[in-house]
Amino acid sequence: MNLQRLRRAALAMTGAVALLLGFAGPGHAAADVVLRDLATAKGKYIGVAATASELNISSYASIAGTQFNSATPGNEMKWESVEPTRGTYNWTGGDNLVGFAQAHTMQVRGHTLVWHSQLPSWLTSGTFTNDELHALMIKHVTDEVTHFKGKITHWDVVNEPLNEDGTFRQSLWYNQLGSSYIADALRAARAADPAAKLYINDYNTDGTGAKSDGMYNLAKSLLAQGVPLDGIGFQGHLIVGSVPSTIQANLQRFADLGLDVAVTELDIRMVLPATDAELAQQKADFKAVVSACVAVSRCVGVTVWGLTDATSWIPGVFPGQGAATPYDENYQPKPAYYGIAEALGWTGTVPAAGCTVTYGVNQWNTGFTANVTVKNTGGSAVGGWTYPAGQKVTQAWNATVTQSGTAVTATNLSYNGTISAGGTQSFGFNATWSGSNPAPTGFTLNGTACAAG
């Protein structure tokens, strides 16, 4: 939205009712957009990662369960989570994720069995012979895949086995067992659940390049040896404006080996604070990645690594960066969400940014002071406001407030016509009243209904 338009935007008030709580909020996707339905129509799944604590957030759970048809546990199936003490399994987090998925008709990507990270300390600080370590790995894979047998459609059996130059990463597994640990883990997983699709998963393999070449050569060699490998996962931890142009061709070359492919952990980060231009670019970027999957028939689906900027892992691991997911911190769909929808065939109009309005009033017997705060909860800047009231406005500040009957219109002044993403603008007025002095309802901002804040 350009500034010229912002400055012309106006705030109009319509009618008045007694209850602030009656406001219709914008906090949902356009009513007709359901990502999972769009994905299904394209023969793909659309997935979301969720940790145990995220599943406890009602907004997270309700959006995950309605918009997505695949779920990946963020941490709960990792070795440190399932076997924090040697020999004592804790399946609670994984079971809960599976239960949530089943209750919402979602499939589950199991993540992850053999990785260098998030291992229990008894394993990383223990001393094991090569044979002992091999046996521990096989037991872990066997026990975990067996526990979840029949409930997991895809397993990330081996995670992040490669260096940036495409060689094998020095890890507990590689250093002691050599590269054959990968084939052995895959074989153990196949034996434990023959129906699950078995994947190797890595990052910075999304476009062609040395690391992707390493993965390609690994996959080819495993297939040549008859190792049970069904697919390759491309994590898709990307930076805004830097989606590899070769992503589709890269996915396709793995598909041409006879493998399935999936984008397993898509997030697209930026330096904070996010600008409108970056959020628009992020929309294009999400669209490009999902479009690449749609264009490759053996691409089974795309999973986003986190639903919302409110809980994303990015700011904790990449200081100063974030805003990497399709929903903002208030669980409002961002432009990126609509980028995913468009890649999945949606052709609707992206709604204006969301907003909430907080209306506070101090009243005395015949007069009152109202303070109004408009918050932009959408992904892009908006200007001006609209809200309803009644009563007779006598004086205003930080806005031009006009009244026609019960309809009141407030228009921003020159210095506060823009509300940045996540930002607020406040204004107020004095008014007189008689009879009753209800809070206004039906706030709209440039024609978009705003929720009560």
Ligand code: XIL
């Ligand atoms: C991340 C989780 O999102 C965080 O909560 C956790 O602290 C660290 O791991 N590649 C992977 C994922 O395969 O398992 C990682 O998940 C992100 C990078």
